[in-house]
Amino acid sequence: MFALVDCNCFYVSCERVFNPSLEGKPVVVLSNNDGCVVARSNEAKAIGIPMGVPYFKCKSLLQGAGGIALSSNYELYGDLSHRVYEVLFDSVPDVEVYSIDECFLGMSGFAHLGPDGLMEFCSSLRARILKLTGIPTGIGIAPTKVLSKAANRVAKKSEIGVAALITHEIRDRTLAKLEVEDIWGINKRLGARLRSNGIVTAAHLRDANESLIKQIMGIIGVRIMHELRGLSCLPLLAIAPPQKNMVCSRSFGQPVTTLEQMHEAIAFHAARAAAKLRHRGLRASVIGAFLTTNRFKSIEPQYSNSATITLPTATNSTRHFIQYAKLCISAIFKDGYNYKKCGVSINELSSVNTVQLDLLSVAVNHRDEKLMSVIDDLNRRYGIGTVRFASEGIGRPWKTRSDMRSPRYTSCWDELMVVSAY
DNA sequence: TCTGGGGTCCTAGGACCC
């Protein structure tokens, strides 16, 4: 038995925790560079703002309704997310962190409670999360992950915020009403293909012919089908599998045209990637860089490319990352284009505890390791970017836009909330 | 004017081996 805990319009809820004046209003949170809508309050959904829409396309609609747009504040969201996780870790033994705003809970140990008891348990869990973090959630309970996702949709629409798809009657009734695109793992494109084969609802998919589904969707579709039947195929991953790849990239606030600025930007991403790897206790032995023009400006000449280098030894040193990322980007940079974005990709990740040296490789540079840990300490204590490499640039005209960001209330000393008492 | 970032898994096809 699984329970899926999903935070309601998470980024908006985080903003509301510290700014209650946002309650009851249409609020959206924008992606990096203030580009697209990535979270919407219910009020924003109600006035017809779609998920993922470019902000400039819905700005007047939102403002006309007295709504508010905010730049994303990932430091704040990340911190509140961890607070929600903590409540869950504290409440149930098996938790899989699925995303910044979702966790699967293993409920097998609670099966003796029965459907009503499970509902009651999850109701109080929900109340506890709200009380301790300020974040509202919905919880769906079911015998498989795919069904618990469906249960969560029901929960979000219900008054009590909890729903269970345990008994066959309720499951049948719910799946008959659930559109095929609303199943976890099936988006519009796949949905259209299923529809053209007469599969319109979740119940249709559950009862479909297995070889037909295999043909349309491959093995993934077959798994979803079994999960809809109540046969669990996707286990709870309480221990996160090791990360395999990492990407650090950003769109530019304004187009980049020179190699010099491209070098700065790529050094910035390389430094971020190295710091993230160190924080996660990882090293990488393949590093790559990519760049691309703005694909939405079809009148401009388009170009995108990438290059990778295999390193002699796995590393997480910022110095090495910057050096190799610049080599990669130099190899693919071409004059005469307006670049929109660049980034660094890191592959072949391994734990710092299991690095193997081959006969020809240079021994691990301990001085470099010490330098990195000093830099990390300073940046942790005084804020990200306090100490950085000169090659990351000073003026940074290419920097991502973030004009409407709220303060980092919980993670930055200078931005703590000020409370006055009289 | 203005269109995100970070992941995973699966599959088909090519390279290569015996």
Add this chain to the structure above:
DNA sequence: TCTGGGGTCCTAGGACCC
């Protein structure tokens, strides 16, 4: 004229998720 069979590994691209 006639041109095997079976296996692994790697990679790029597609597809999906939040």
